[in-house]
Amino acid sequence: GILLKNVQKVYKSGDVEVQALKNVSLTLPEGTISVILGPSGSGKSTLLNVIGGIDRANGGEVHIFDQAIHEFNDDQLTEYRRKYVGFIFQSYNLIPTLTVYENVEVGAEISESPLPIDEVLKGVGMYDKKDKFPQQLSGGEQQRVAIARALVKNPRLLLCDEPTGALDEETGKTILRLLQDVHRQFGTTILIITHNQGISAMAHWVVKMKSGELVECAKNEHP
Amino acid sequence: GILLKNVQKVYKSGDVEVQALKNVSLTLPEGTISVILGPSGSGKSTLLNVIGGIDRANGGEVHIFDQAIHEFNDDQLTEYRRKYVGFIFQSYNLIPTLTVYENVEVGAEISESPLPIDEVLKGVGMYDKKDKFPQQLSGGEQQRVAIARALVKNPRLLLCDEPTGALDEETGKTILRLLQDVHRQFGTTILIITHNQGISAMAHWVVKMKSGELVECAKNEHP
Ligand SMILES: Nc1ncnc2c1ncn2[C@@H]1O[C@H](COP(=O)(O)OP(=O)(O)OP(=O)(O)O)[C@@H](O)[C@H]1O
Ligand SMILES: Nc1ncnc2c1ncn2[C@@H]1O[C@H](COP(=O)(O)OP(=O)(O)OP(=O)(O)O)[C@@H](O)[C@H]1O
Ligand SMILES: [Mg+2]
Numbered sequence A, B: 001g002i003l004l005k006n007v008q009k010v011y012k013s014g015d016v017e018v019q020a021l022k023n024v025s026l027t028l029p030e031g032t033i034s035v036i037l038g039p040s041g042s043g044k045s046t047l048l049n050v051i052g053g054i055d056r057a058n059g060g061e062v063h064i065f066d067q068a069i070h071e072f073n074d075d076q077l078t079e080y081r082r083k084y085v086g087f088i089f090q091s092y093n094l095i096p097t098l099t100v101y102e103n104v105e106v107g108a109e110i111s112e113s114p115l116p117i118d119e120v121l122k123g124v125g126m127y128d129k130k131d132k133f134p135q136q137l138s139g140g141e142q143q144r145v146a147i148a149r150a151l152v153k154n155p156r157l158l159l160c161d162e163p164t165g166a167l168d169e170e171t172g173k174t175i176l177r178l179l180q181d182v183h184r185q186f187g188t189t190i191l192i193i194t195h196n197q198g199i200s201a202m203a204h205w206v207v208k209m210k211s212g213e214l215v216e217c218a219k220n221e222h223p
C-alpha cells in the first residue's frame, strides 16, 4: 500500500523557508479509501503531490506498492506516475487547446487498461459538452472533466485534491458514487483531500494534517 | 439596488449555442446579503458576471444602483466596475508577477475609500505570507488573497463566486464573519454564489438557478 517514514518537505524562496511537511509518517493499506483533512495551508496538497511522485520529499522514505519512489530519478518518477497514478488536481490543469473529449482521451492513452471514454464522460455528466474547450466551461464543468480524465485512466492509485470543491451537493454526490463504483469494481486505492462531509463519511481511513504535521491516521469509526 | 428584466445570455461557438441565462428577472434591495444557489452549469457565474459588468447580456435590462448598465459601452462598463464593484472570482485570477501584498494593493488603488491593506490581510490570515507569489501558495491561500483584494476595495457591490470553495470549515467561517462585518460596517450589497450551508443560512435573500432560469428569489425564512 502506502508507506511514508519521516518525510520532510521544505519550500525555499530566497532565504525564506516553508516547512510544508514535518516528519510525516503514514501507513495506508492498498485498496482502501482514505480522506485527508486539515486547515488551509496545512500540507495536504503537498502530501498528495509527494505520494503521486509529482513532487520530491527532501527527507525520509516514500514507498508506494513496494516501490521506493524517494530514490527515483526524474525518468523513473515519470514512469511511476504513468503506470500507477491518476491525479485530480486542485486547479484542474486542463489543456486549453484540447476539447473536453481530447483532454479525457489523454488519460486513456497513457493507460494499459482504460475505461471507455464516452462512459466516463456520461458518468460525470459532461458527454453533451465533449466538443467544448475548457474556457467555455463553468468551474464545476472543468472540475468534472479533470475527474473524468483521472477515472478513465483506471489507475491503481487515484489521488483526488478537493474533487468536489466547485460542485453543488447533488453533483458532488454523483462524483462520490462514481469513486465508490471504481473502488468496488477495481479495488483502486483512493486518497481524497476534501472538506466535504459526505466523502469523509464514506472513507475507511481518516488522515488529519495540521501545520505540516500528521496529527492523526485512524480507521473511520462510521464508514 | 439590483434590477434585472428579461435578461438573456447566449454563448455561441461555431453553430453551437448555449443559453446560459434564459429570461432572468430579479430584484434585490441595496444593502442586503443574497446567496445564489443552483447546480453546476446552471448559470450562476454568468449571472454574477452580467451584474458585475464583466459580461454583457444579449437581451433584457440590467439596472444596478439606478444605472442602466446594459446600455453602457466598454469604457462606461470599465468605469462602472472600477467605481462600484468588488469581485471574488471562482478561479481567483491573481496576478502571478505580483506578491500577495501587491495583488491586494491593486484592489486598494482603484478605490476611493479603501480599507487598510495590512488589516485585511490579517483578517484573512495571509499577513505572514504577504511577500509570497501566487504559485507559492496553497489553493485556499490563493482564494484568501482573492478575497482580500476585493474586500480592501470596500466596494458598494461585492460579488463573490464561491469564496470558500477551497477552504476548510474553520477558515470558511472566518471569511463568513469578515463578510458580515463589512456588511454591518458599510452597508455593502453582497451577492454570494456558494454551496456552503453556513453562508446560505446567514443570507437575507435566496436566489435559485436551474438550467439558465431563475426558479426562485425569496426572502430567507431563517436568517
Ligand atoms: N465562455 C463560455 N462559452 C461557452 N459556454 C459557456 C461559457 N461560459 C459558460 N458557458 C456555459 O454556460 C452555462 C452556465 O455557465 P456558468 O459558468 O454560469 O455556470 P455555473 O452555475 O457558475 O456553474 P458552476 O457551479 O459549475 O460554476 C454552462 O452550460 C456553461 O457550459
Ligand atoms: N511552490 C511552493 N513554494 C513555496 N511554498 C509553498 C509552495 N506550495 C505550497 N507552499 C506552502 O506550503 C504549505 C502547505 O501547502 P499545501 O498546498 O500543501 O496546503 P493545503 O493543505 O493543500 O492547503 P489548501 O487547503 O489551502 O489547499 C503552505 O504554507 C504553502 O504556503
Ligand atoms: Mg491544497
Ligand SMILES: [Mg+2]
Pocket (backbone or CB within 6 Å): A138, A139, A140, B044, B045, B046, B090, B161
Ligand atoms: Mg460557476
